[in-house]
Amino acid sequence: MSKQAPRKVDMEKIVSLCQRRGFIFPSSEIYGGLSSCWDYGPLGVELKQNVKQAWWRAMVQGRDDMVGLDASILMHPQVWEASGHLKGFSDPLVECKSCHRRWRADELKDSNCPSCGGEVTESRLFNLMFKTFMGPVEDSASVVYLRPETAQGIFVNFQNVLNTTRKRPPFGIAQIGKAFRNEITTGNFIFRSREFEQMEIEFFVKPGTDKQWFDYWTQERLNWYVKLGIKRENLRLRQHTEEELAHYARECYDINYLFPMGWSELEGIANRGDFDLVQHTKSSGKSLDYFDEETRERFVPYIIEPSAGVDRSVLAFLCEAYDEEPDNNEIRVLLHLHPSLAPIKVAVLPLSRREKLAKVAKEVYADLRQCWMVQYDDAQSIGRRYRRQDEIGTPFCVTVDFQSLEDEQVTIRERDTMNQIRVPISAVKATLAAKLSGEELFVLPPDGKIWKMEKPNSS
């Protein structure tokens, strides 16, 4: 992986690469854009999808104690009363321009942020939730909100999941979905936007075991980023002080990443205690406790919540992966993306457009496309084509040359080391599958011997 990525990169370079190569565009760009809303282009949608898939695979598919959920964005308005969002989000607020913490205007001694001393915005009666109307009549009776977090959809489904699965505490419910916040200050590209996606887990545990689970999840989530290529020294845990703890939290840590603009929150991990289930029990009149048949105990589970942002993760992976290397008189820009995150896994490059060569290359292309996102590129010199793929993080290029017509072999080139090996066409798919499937990809030896395969029996 990149050795100095975060320091080589500034936000302008990332934004420019994202626009130039079709990762991310401003929303409604032909109309001048819409403040802090972004559209993911052909490569961005793949990258984002891969981040979500990596999370789902590790947090849901790979675990015995987790199930998934996809709740609706619009929820009963009482949800937001019970959760504290309606009340908490409609105070006169100021926001610190530098650390973005919000303060109730009447609690400030002067116009500086009590946390970092930064300048604060003018005070405004502010509700962070987007309001809309359900049904044909726009009156207060039909007001609904776009959810500002996905978590509440999980809390209100706690009993449904208990009743329909055999999961028992300790277990979790995971969800990925859109959330909307009418943020006071936005910026730093996709870091803070008004429409974004979250990947949230609500993990239900027996009171008394919550501290241990909180520590477990903090480590687990840190490890997830590291396994996908973020260097440990670019991640930090920051504990919330007593004063900054949210009204629902007993303990909270932020996982911060060294973004180009400095250390900033990537994910929050909170011990929410029984706050949410108790609140929804009071508000709905429906009991949300759990009866343990074995111990004959009844309790309201405590909840540990690792809450990550999809878009912030995408940005962190891009920043971490970005690299520039001298390349004769030019600069080779490359993304050292983990293969499971790379939008395009393989590019098939015929050395020339001659029909004989194109025929073979297209066959290889068609075959590989059954397994992965693959690009076919026959425009310009092979060097330029390699650079184009490096810049979007494609781990492997398969080059079909004139010798391929003779020996039925092609060259596979690896992005980071630029190592090249010859592989029989019949073994290309298996070779790539082996290399794309695991973390051992990053220990490719310089001579590439480890992944040289014997020519199958055809000879």
Ligand code: ATP
């Ligand atoms: P911040 O203080 O940076 O606005 P937050 O503490 O309000 O974030 P949480 O409510 O803890 O954020 O939400 C959990 C995660 O959702 C965050 O760690 C972040 O990754 C993501 N997130 C929250 N708000 C936004 C936003 N406006 N744009 C993009 N991602 C967001």
